[in-house]
Amino acid sequence: MQKTLLLFLTFTISLFAIANESKICQKCHPIIYNEYYDSSHRKAYIYNNSIHKAFWDKHPKDEKGYTCAKCHSPSDLKSLKHGIVQENYTQLNEPISCVFCHTIKDVNEGEMSNTNISSGEKKEFFTAELSKKGQKKAAFETQSSWFGLVKTSKSSPYHKIDYSNENYYNGNVCMGCHSHTNNEHGFDTAMLDAMIDKNYKNTCVTCHMPQVLGTKVTINETKTHAYHGIAGIYHMNKEMGKYIDFEVNKNKTGFSVKVINKSNHALFGQALREGKLRAKILRGKQEIDLEPFVFTRILAKDGKEAMPWAANGTIKDTLVYAKKEINYKHKLLKEDTLILTLGVQLLSKKGALALDLQDNKEVTRFRTLKVQKFNF
Ligand code: HEC
Ligand code: HEC
Ligand code: HEC
Ligand code: HEC
Ligand code: HEC
Numbered sequence: 001m002q003k004t005l006l007l008f009l010t011f012t013i014s015l016f017a018i019a020n021e022s023k024i025c026q027k028c029h030p031i032i033y034n035e036y037y038d039s040s041h042r043k044a045y046i047y048n049n050s051i052h053k054a055f056w057d058k059h060p061k062d063e064k065g066y067t068c069a070k071c072h073s074p075s076d077l078k079s080l081k082h083g084i085v086q087e088n089y090t091q092l093n094e095p096i097s098c099v100f101c102h103t104i105k106d107v108n109e110g111e112m113s114n115t116n117i118s119s120g121e122k123k124e125f126f127t128a129e130l131s132k133k134g135q136k137k138a139a140f141e142t143q144s145s146w147f148g149l150v151k152t153s154k155s156s157p158y159h160k161i162d163y164s165n166e167n168y169y170n171g172n173v174c175m176g177c178h179s180h181t182n183n184e185h186g187f188d189t190a191m192l193d194a195m196i197d198k199n200y201k202n203t204c205v206t207c208h209m210p211q212v213l214g215t216k217v218t219i220n221e222t223k224t225h226a227y228h229g230i231a232g233i234y235h236m237n238k239e240m241g242k243y244i245d246f247e248v249n250k251n252k253t254g255f256s257v258k259v260i261n262k263s264n265h266a267l268f269g270q271a272l273r274e275g276k277l278r279a280k281i282l283r284g285k286q287e288i289d290l291e292p293f294v295f296t297r298i299l300a301k302d303g304k305e306a307m308p309w310a311a312n313g314t315i316k317d318t319l320v321y322a323k324k325e326i327n328y329k330h331k332l333l334k335e336d337t338l339i340l341t342l343g344v345q346l347l348s349k350k351g352a353l354a355l356d357l358q359d360n361k362e363v364t365r366f367r368t369l370k371v372q373k374f375n376f
Pocket of ligand 5: 240344
């Protein structure tokens with residue numbers, strides 16, 4: 001009886017999978033699915049992301065059509081192959097689906113951008129789990145004990161799991177889309193200097209998909225799972241501050257703040273994005289607000305400010321690469337307290353204006369990454 005039920009379940013699930021791949025994962029991975037549903041990966045397409053929509057609306061169009069699909073909606077094959085923009089199920093609910101990420105076999109390096117190589121498997125997924133790394137392709141097993149009264153199951157009844165793909169351990173699985181996005185002038189317009197270095201203690205995955213409370217699957221309860229909402233600008237931004245250090249030093253004319261970036265990419269590199277460091281001195285009852293420092297990269301064509309697709313250079317670059325030192329011409333006195341607040345805006349005010357999004361307060365909201373006090 002149980003066997004027939006399982007067969008029946010597998011069969012209905014398979015039918016379901018053709019229509020919507022990720023929804024089926026929800027049955028056994030509900031926490032991960034809900035997080036994913038609120039993530040920027042689920043919202044990477046035009047209809048779920050007003051900034052992306054505004055960019056695409058302004059972007060010059062040619063016969064290639066929607067070339068953004070390669071990274072923003074690879075799960076919609078029609079869009080990927082023919083550059084079609086369509087408001088369909090895949091685009092709205094899983095433009096970068098669970099199956100897409102979990103079947104990235106390898107990443108090919110390319111000049112304009114890298115390319116994800118899929119295993120093409122629909123029911124065999126890669127993942128990382130150090131304790132099982134040596135083991136290949138786990139398949140479902142059940143074990144009965146107590147004369148069949150207690151059943152424990154191992155692995156998944158729906159799919160096989162391959163724990164042997166190195167790309168899932170070192171973060172390279174992210175690099176098909178996150179390495180570089182060059183425009184037609186060979187100029188990188190998205191996040192900058194992303195790289196995989198085995199000497200780093202943290203990877204893209206440990207920082208942006210940290211282990212959080214809640215089971216990864218309903219069948220075998222675990223205490224934690226990898227956060228699929230993706231920690232970053234949209235979620236858990238306050239927790240991301242721990243990967244950025246401040247170092248304050250007094251000098252002859254005032255003081256300096258070193259912002260030290262412990263990640264393996266430049267900070268705030270996305271076009272029209274802006275980081276901001278606010279500094280305030282508390283002196284007795286006085287509060288002195290210093291001029292905020294803005295981290296940004298202003299793209300230009302032949303020396304004049306331009307949109308990312310037209311740019312062939314920059315006219316300003318104050319991003320945080322490995323580190324950035326900022327000098328303040330204010331003397332710090334004994335018993336002063338200095339409060340530093342680092343944050344990020346999805347768009348600079350100017351960027352919002354350029355995209356006609358100036359009325360959308362969300363896009364220019366200051367999102368705090370880190371606050372730290374220094375007493376003198
Ligand atoms: C090679 C992969 C790739 C291609 C092709 C690509 N993008 Fe992106 N895009 C990314 C990645 C990765 C991010 C996330 C980077 C970040 O947040 O810093 C991103 C982020 C963005 C953002 C910021 C979204 C936000 O919520 O702030 C916009 C806007 C955007 N892309 C527009 C486009 C448009 C328009 C196209 C097509 C003309 C395009 N991209 C093509 C990889 C790509
Ligand atoms: C019928 C239930 C079921 C369905 C449906 C299901 N899974 Fe699973 N999955 C499991 C179980 C059970 C495990 C735990 C295996 C273990 O711990 O040994 C698992 C484990 C995994 C793992 C590896 C976790 C790890 O660290 O060991 C990945 C990745 C995964 N599933 C992805 C998916 C995706 C993607 C889908 C949807 C296409 C999906 N699963 C649908 C039951 C399911
Ligand atoms: C298929 C391409 C693709 C893959 C693979 C991919 N991403 Fe993304 N990622 C994107 C795109 C596109 C965006 C921008 C979405 C948007 O428009 O806001 C993005 C956004 C992000 C952001 C910014 C979101 C935020 O809230 O700050 C982070 C962080 C991120 N991805 C991390 C990762 C990590 C870590 C991996 C690897 C486990 C990964 N991505 C794999 C395409 C991809
Ligand atoms: C952007 C790529 C990406 C997407 C989209 C994605 N995953 Fe994952 N997933 C990963 C990576 C990378 C890991 C490995 C995390 C680690 O090292 O612990 C992972 C881990 C897992 C695990 C094991 C959890 C753990 O704690 O080890 C499960 C189960 C899983 N994913 C299921 C899903 C399901 C279900 C979906 C869709 C709702 C999904 N994934 C969407 C990249 C992705
Ligand atoms: C040591 C931790 C750490 C590692 C490793 C790391 N990041 Fe980040 N990442 C951060 C922090 C901190 C930020 C800044 C906070 C923010 O903007 O969300 C950030 C920001 C981002 C953003 C948003 C950038 C923007 O301005 O649009 C993306 C996308 C991203 N990381 C992807 C990746 C990818 C892909 C990798 C692997 C190559 C990676 N990160 C490795 C900590 C890390």
